[in-house]
Amino acid sequence: MNDKPVLVALDYPDAETALAFADKLSPQLCRVKVGKELYTRSGASLVESLQARGFDVFLDLKFHDIPNTVAGAVRSAAELGVWMVNVHASGGRRMMEAAANALQAYQQPPILIAVTVLTSMSDDDLRELGYTESAAERVSRLAALTQSSGLDGVVCSAMEAPGLRADRGDDFCLVTPGIRLAGDDAGDQRRVLTPADAVANGADYLVIGRSITAAADPIAALERVHRELEIIG
Numbered sequence: 001m002n003d004k005p006v007l008v009a010l011d012y013p014d015a016e017t018a019l020a021f022a023d024k025l026s027p028q029l030c031r032v033k034v035g036k037e038l039y040t041r042s043g044a045s046l047v048e049s050l051q052a053r054g055f056d057v058f059l060d061l062k063f064h065d066i067p068n069t070v071a072g073a074v075r076s077a078a079e080l081g082v083w084m085v086n087v088h089a090s091g092g093r094r095m096m097e098a099a100a101n102a103l104q105a106y107q108q109p110p111i112l113i114a115v116t117v118l119t120s121m122s123d124d125d126l127r128e129l130g131y132t133e134s135a136a137e138r139v140s141r142l143a144a145l146t147q148s149s150g151l152d153g154v155v156c157s158a159m160e161a162p163g164l165r166a167d168r169g170d171d172f173c174l175v176t177p178g179i180r181l182a183g184d185d186a187g188d189q190r191r192v193l194t195p196a197d198a199v200a201n202g203a204d205y206l207v208i209g210r211s212i213t214a215a216a217d218p219i220a221a222l223e224r225v226h227r228e229l230e231i232i233g
């Protein structure tokens, strides 16, 4: 397991609330994720405020567009100095290759990963969209495509991590949302595991939002995650 496996999802409506929460966290203990809700309102300046506090930032905007547009978006993320950035694997090989190529100009580029199948999707949801593969099969296909397109890893559920680790090797980065502390409500997530099970399955990084941010005592919840990981670590 790497030194800081927890990526706390700052799914807050504005910079003030997000920074007030971040100020309770330590950049020595976790990294933070800025997603669509917060970025749409507060943008690059919020990312810079988090970086000024010492946090590595995962910019989770899940780019999915034509290759030229995604290459430009990923370049903007690199200029912002983020630690990790993501695209949708379903944008296809040419889109992912354009994104990977765009980062070649940077000495310290962000880690570039691709979302396979959202952790909120079940096999039934995929069937309704016309896919005949299960979520696990589709994740496996998209992870192979992601790797051969030159990216560093994928976003997947920790349920798929054992197969991906075996097929894609130790250096392929597995980032797993859909994490819940035992007893917490899954909410809209469908492919869910606990922190300890996710790491035991081979996940490199755990994206955790509501199990920490919606807890009565968020810092105690983060400490509970760390204790859980040390038990198996």
Ligand SMILES: O=C(O)c1cc(=O)[nH]c(=O)n1[C@@H]1O[C@H](COP(=O)(O)O)[C@@H](O)[C@H]1O
Pocket (backbone or CB within 6 Å): 009, 011, 035, 060, 062, 086, 115, 117, 118, 119, 120, 155, 156, 177, 178, 179, 189, 207, 208, 209, 210, 211
């Ligand atoms: O790319 C992501 O981070 C992501 C991919 C995915 O498949 N599922 C998923 O939940 N996420 C993000 O991970 C976070 C999960 O939040 P919680 O369900 O509150 O822990 C949210 O910010 C999602 O946007």
